[in-house]
Amino acid sequence: MKQSAGVPRPKCLRSAGVNLNYWYAVALSTELGQKPLAIQLWHQDIVLFRNRHGQVQALANRCPHRFVKLSSGYVQGDDIVCIYHGWRFNGAGHCTDIPYLNAQQKLPTCRLRSYPVQERQGFIWLFPGDPTQAQNHQPVDLPEWEHLNYVVSVAPMNFQAHFSFLIENLMDMYHGHLHRNFQPWGNAVLHKKSTGSDWVEAEYHALCYFRIDRPWSAIQLFIPQLRRGFPTSLIVRYEYPHWHSWLGKDFRLYCLIAPVSATQTRAYLIHTASLGAFRDLHRLPIWFRRWVKNRCFNAAKDFLQGLIREDVFMMEQEQQAYLQNPERRGLEVNPVIGSVQKLIEQQAQIYSTL
Numbered sequence: 646m647k648q649s650a651g652v653p654r655p656k657c658l659r660s661a662g663v664n665l666n667y668w669y670a671v672a673l674s675t676e677l678g679q680k681p682l683a684i685q686l687w688h689q690d691i692v693l694f695r696n697r698h699g700q701v702q703a704l705a706n707r708c709p710h711r712f713v714k715l716s717s718g719y720v721q722g723d724d725i726v727c728i729y730h731g732w733r734f735n736g737a738g739h740c741t742d743i744p745y746l747n748a749q750q751k752l753p754t755c756r757l758r759s760y761p762v763q764e765r766q767g768f769i770w771l772f773p774g775d776p777t778q779a780q781n782h783q784p785v786d787l788p789e790w791e792h793l794n795y796v797v798s799v800a801p802m803n804f805q806a807h808f809s810f811l812i813e814n815l816m817d818m819y820h821g822h823l824h825r826n827f828q829p830w831g832n833a834v835l836h837k838k839s840t841g842s843d844w845v846e847a848e849y850h851a852l853c854y855f856r857i858d859r860p861w862s863a864i865q866l867f868i869p870q871l872r873r874g875f876p877t878s879l880i881v882r883y884e885y886p887h888w889h890s891w892l893g894k895d896f897r898l899y900c901l902i903a904p905v906s907a908t909q910t911r912a913y914l915i916h917t918a919s920l921g922a923f924r925d926l927h928r929l930p931i932w933f934r935r936w937v938k939n940r941c942f943n944a945a946k947d948f949l950q951g952l953i954r955e956d957v958f959m960m961e962q963e964q965q966a967y968l969q970n971p972e973r974r975g976l977e978v979n980p981v982i983g984s985v986q987k988l989i990e991q992q993a994q995i996y997s998t999l
């Protein structure tokens with residue numbers, strides 16, 4: 646494939662905004678219990694809480710009385726109660742009670758911003774843009790989360806850099822060099838790139854060092870002398886605003902991205918491994934398969950965290966280098982990166998002109 650050298654980066658890529666008219670994964674379901682949870686999504690402070698039925702509610706995280714954070718308060722019934730003077734708010738953002746109001750006083754008419762929110766396949770998804778658009782989009786489908794044939798691991802990321810550095814990292818499989826001690830893949834060669842109005846996909850030919858149907862192959866992760874690569878296809882897809890990939894038939898990964906600001910990004914990296922290679926799996930009792938799935942949940946978490954540590958170390962350096970000299974342009978030889986940058990710019994533009 647022809648490669649282009651020195652492709653200039655769009656000028657404001659590293660401060661590009663976000664198209665908020667998509668669903669964003671803001672927390673794992675397990676992260677939200679009885680207590681309110683504060684999250685930040687692209688400069689918006691939001692509080693999540695569960696009503697008496699366990700349904701997730703999402704409100705602007707500012708009490709309209711003195712602007713302290715509602716997330717410092719607590720939940721009572723279907724309402725969240727501000728810790729300072731005890732004002733209460735329901736999931737629609739209406740003030741439902743001020744405990745010291747006298748008989749002549751009325752409740753102030755105020756309405757906190759409430760956000761469309763849904764809980765699905767292990768995550769809490771929030772729609773931070775125009776709420777009337779929420780129905781037109783769907784969260785990323787994660788069928789492996791519940792399917793008994795898959796073992797799932799998830800690791801949160803939180804780092805100090807613009808989200809574009811993360812997308813570029815995830816789409817440029819030549820950075821396997823960075824992870825050579827973990828050997829998630831190797832020898833990537835770009836084979837094909839395709840683009841659509843809101844996605845970029847790249848197929849690399851690569852080596853995979855672990856196969857689920859050959860469990861002994863895991864040993865080479867610890868004894869490099871035994872290392873042997875299996876040729877495989879590595880497909881990475883940035884489908885705005887999230888990312889997923891297929892490494893051969895066995896592994897599928899997702900990265901659910903939730904930008905916090907122009908210099909901070911949160912994300913969840915999800916690793917799924919198919920047990921489909923074990924042909925007699927379906928003969929086993931369901932309860933046993935579920936037990937195996939639950940027992941193996943997060944089996945690859947340490948591995949993911951190792952990769953994340955290495956990636957974050959690089960991306961935060963990139964961010965610092967950008968802040969020190971925003972005009973400087975890096976050289977680029979992977980054509981996928983130009984397409985990714987263009988898509989980020991386009992989506993920021995689409996949202997800013999709405």
Ligand code: FES
Pocket residue numbers: 708709710711712713727728729730731732
């Ligand atoms: S600041 Fe929230 S009730 Fe007063």
Ligand SMILES: [Fe+2]
Pocket residue numbers: 814820824952956
């Ligand atoms: Fe990486």
